[in-house]
Amino acid sequence: MASVATVLRRNLSGKPLRFRHPSPRSFSDSLPERLEKILIDNRGKIACRIMRTAKRLGIQTVAVFSDADRYSLHVKSADEAVRIGPAPARLSYLNASSILDAAVRTGAQAIHLGYGFLSESSDFAQLCEDKGLTFIGPPASAIRDMGG
Numbered sequence: 399m400a401s402v403a404t405v406l407r408r409n410l411s412g413k414p415l416r417f418r419h420p421s422p423r424s425f426s427d428s429l430p431e432r433l434e435k436i437l438i439d440n441r442g443k444i445a446c447r448i449m450r451t452a453k454r455l456g457i458q459t460v461a462v463f464s465d466a467d468r469y470s471l472h473v474k475s476a477d478e479a480v481r482i483g484p485a486p487a488r489l490s491y492l493n494a495s496s497i498l499d500a501a502v503r504t505g506a507q508a509i510h511l512g513y514g515f516l517s518e519s520s521d522f523a524q525l526c527e528d529k530g531l532t533f534i535g536p537p538a539s540a541i542r543d544m545g546g
């Protein structure tokens with residue numbers, strides 16, 4: 399019995415198939431500009447993972463923190479850190495105006511939310527776009543279509 403690979407390599411006449419490969423294109427070719435600094439609106443392990451990847455790519459990171467997270471690892475790991483409010487999440491990590499203000503003050507070009515908090519808010523994604531910031535995630539229209 400012929401393997402799937404053999405079947406795929408041959409057409410009905412038994413001759414090898416010829417595949418045309420598109421010219422290689424770098425991922426960065428599709429980006430409007432190189433990101434130099436991102437703000438991460440999350441905490442704990444997810445924020446540390448995002449920061450580690452950003453640093454590997456040569457991108458500076460800005461952590462935001464509430465009073466309760468002042469001494470957390472994500473704050474210590476970031477290139478910069480900005481206090482965004484008191485301990486309750488609704489007054490800090492869910493406060494869109496504080497997060498946008500922190501991004502503008504630090505010169506961040508993009509905001510990465512990780513998951514949870516505002517990551518499913520189409521309104522926040524739209525606010526980022528309106529402020530000229532890149533929202534790292536799906537476009538506001540896709541979030542809206544998913545009910546966010």
